[in-house]
Amino acid sequence: MAGSLSTGAAPAAPLLAVEGLSKVYPTGKKALGGIDVMIDRPQLVAVIGSSGAGKSTFIRCINRLVEPTAGRILLNGEDIVALDRKGLRAARRRVGMIFQEYNLVERLSVMQNVLSGRLGYVGLMATLRWRFPPEDIAAAFALLDRVGLDGYHDQRADALSGGQRQRVGIARALMQRPDLLLLDEPTASLDPKTSRQIMRLVRELVAERQTPAIINIHDVALARSYADRIIGLRDGLLVFDATAGELTDEALTRIYGEEDWAPPPSEEDEDEPAAQPGKARAGLS
Secondary structure (H helix, E strand, O other), rough: OOOOOOOOOOOOOOOOOEEEEEOOOOOOEEEEEEEEEOOOOOEEEEEEEEOOOHHHHHHHHOOOOOOOOOOEEEEEEEEEHHOOOHHHHHHOOOEEEEOOOOOOOOOOOOHHHHHHHOOOOOOOOOOOOOOOOOOHHHHHHHHHHHOOOOOOOEHHHHOOOOHHHHHHHHHHHOOOOEEEEEEEEOOOOOOHHHHHHHHHHHHHHHHHHHOOOOEEEEHHHHHHOOEEEEEEOOOOOOEEEEEHOOOOOHHHHHHHHOOOOOOOOOOOHOOOOOOOOOOOOOOOO
């Protein structure tokens, strides 16, 4: 009897699959040594590690701002590494990039900067004349409202605070209607309060738009508080990949090296009287 044929649908390709990603610079420095990462659902993924661990290189290889030396980067099944220049331009429309230094055109208005996220979709003449379809303009106003910049559309970018500029950068990236968001140290130039607001906004947008995001970040506390998943790099190698709740002191030591990861003593502890002579202090022999 002939065997029955399966009628089940083929499993969908993961949103992002990074396979054997390596980068060696012309100097011989190995920035990445064969990274494998898969993202199969919308989530906020934080990439942490010491300076020089390969965090920015990893982020920038994904949209080929840095050219990988080896490996594959599959976005919805399409290998970005194998694309020619025309194909890469099309693929980059689907990857929104948010930078530490905002990368806004300072002399342009907030609205013009946000609409620049659609430049890859409109014709050359419309681009030169800043004439966009009404639906794009409506979407830009809606995004400005969502990121907390309602009423700022006519202000020049150079008149904004750092946190406001980063919100413009987020709105501009979302105007691309991307399949993936990449954030390269977006809070590094911001104060602690604004950093938390930006991280909270990104987390909310990932959930609302069902768009995965990968964020390169130095602040471990922010990563623990807002990321769904944390990737740890050390010397260009993947040494940790788990949920934020699994980032233990032992894992931090694997990522950063030996350190006392206990929280610093509180002011009340520091105000306590010193131990009496002859009595051993806890933890000391």
